[in-house]
Amino acid sequence: MRGRRSIARHAATVLVGQLAVMAFGVTDTIVTGRYSETSLAALSIGSAVFVSVYVAVMGVFQALLPLWAEHHGAHRPTAIGASVRQSLYLWLMASALGMAILLTPDAILRATDVPQNLRGEVSRYLAILAFGLPPALLFRIYSTLSQALDRPQFVTWLQMSSLLIKAPLSLWFTFGGAGLAPQGAPGCAWATLVVNYALLGVAILMLRQQAVFRPLLLWRPLERPDWAEHRSFLRLGVPAALSILVEVTSFTLMALFIARQGALPAAAHQIAANLAAVLYMVPLSLAIAVSAHVSFSRGGGDEHHAAQIALRGLLTAAALGCALAALLWITKGPLADLYTTSHEVARLASQLLSWVCAYHVADAVQTLCIFVLRSYRMTFIPFLAYGLLLWGVGLGGGYALAYGPWSRSQPWWGSPLPFWGASTAALALTALAFTTLLAVVLRSSTAQTR
Secondary structure, rough: OOOHHHHHHHHHHHHHHHHHHHHHHHHHHHHHHOHHHHHHHHHHHHHHHHHHHHHHHHHHHOOHHHHHHHHOOOOOOHHHHHHHHHHHHHHHHHHHHHHHHOOOOHHHHOOOOOOOOHHHHHHHHHHHHHOOHHHHHHHHHHHHHHHHOOHHHHHHHHHHHHHHHHHHHHHHHHOOOOOOOOOOHHHHHHHHHHOOOOHHHHHHHHHHHHHHHHHHOOOOOOOOOOOHHHHHHHHHHHHHHHHHHEEEEHHHHHOOOOOOOOHHHHHHHHHHHHHHHHHHHHHHHHHHHHHHHHHHHHHHHOOHHHHHHHHHHHHHHHHHHHHHHHHHHHHHHHHHHHHHHOOHHHHHHHHHHHHHHHHHHHHHHHHHHHHHHOOOOOOHHHHHHHHHHHHHHHHHHHHHHOOOOOOOHHOOOOOOOOOOOOHHHHHHHHHHHHHHHHHHHHHHHOOOOO
């Protein structure tokens, strides 16, 4: 049986790696913010599009963590290896789909009324990242496998080391120097491209050299597609991926809708969104660790211990969410000033961060719940709830408040505040719904083993 220390160690290790990855975004935001307000706005829009595409296709592979963790708990290493090889077929399809969208973003930019003067820089940014998507998805498979085997440190070491490459490259490519012309936001994309291929290369070496991977027999010849296995992947992965897509696009589409307000609101929103994403790494890391250990216990046939892990994880997520929200409230002013030299941008960003505090508490609870629900193969109902609440109440409500027929007479006209207020309310309702659903699922699973 796995104890609290093991879960805490797993979560802390994942958190360090996730914060290193988030430091990529923080670095890019600060670098482009210091370069120009226009480049920061272009980064906000471009990163919103890329993240929406990436998490949609990545969600299929992240959803495989419970499956591989259950095999690990049931001591079936060769089944994990065969499943990993089958996931490569999904990787090919996901890479092709994602690259096609990123290389042709004009329809998205037109549909969301992105200002014409920003579209060229945004398109260049996305075209570069399109070629960094395939290695990023392969590294995601490696990451999911390592976490399922309770070896998150194999991912964290690489993510931390890659930051040493990413930061100087972003500075160099963005501002230019040593014969390289300044490139603005696309310079950050070039830095990400280099880092993605470097991470993949080292991950392949780890898979070949580390003893924990040897029983999996990963390097056997690639079998023909196993359609039964792929149906299992899709039943678990597609609703999970769609849920992630709805969750993330309800967040990232705000950037595209806010972009029509001009460079100042877009830049302020980018700062608030970046800090919200950094805070999100804490409940995300905890959720990954808890779901892996819940699945391991379920694979070993211990449903009662799995339920105990889930409940402890939920209480911990809520407590950490409240603590981090309080810390952000105290430091929101200095944090906004850190990101930009513009007093107007910093002032508006500080106002948005007040909403981020409440947003994070709800985000922490719902994140833990949805990851654990995937361990119980519960993916479709959360997807429906996300669509109704995050898109309908959050994004739709924010759009109506910001651009509805009565909005011009309101004090928030031309501000991102309506989007953040509506999204916070929607996320709070989501957290309440998921907590209730998780309680029902846990009660049912333990009752069946009595």
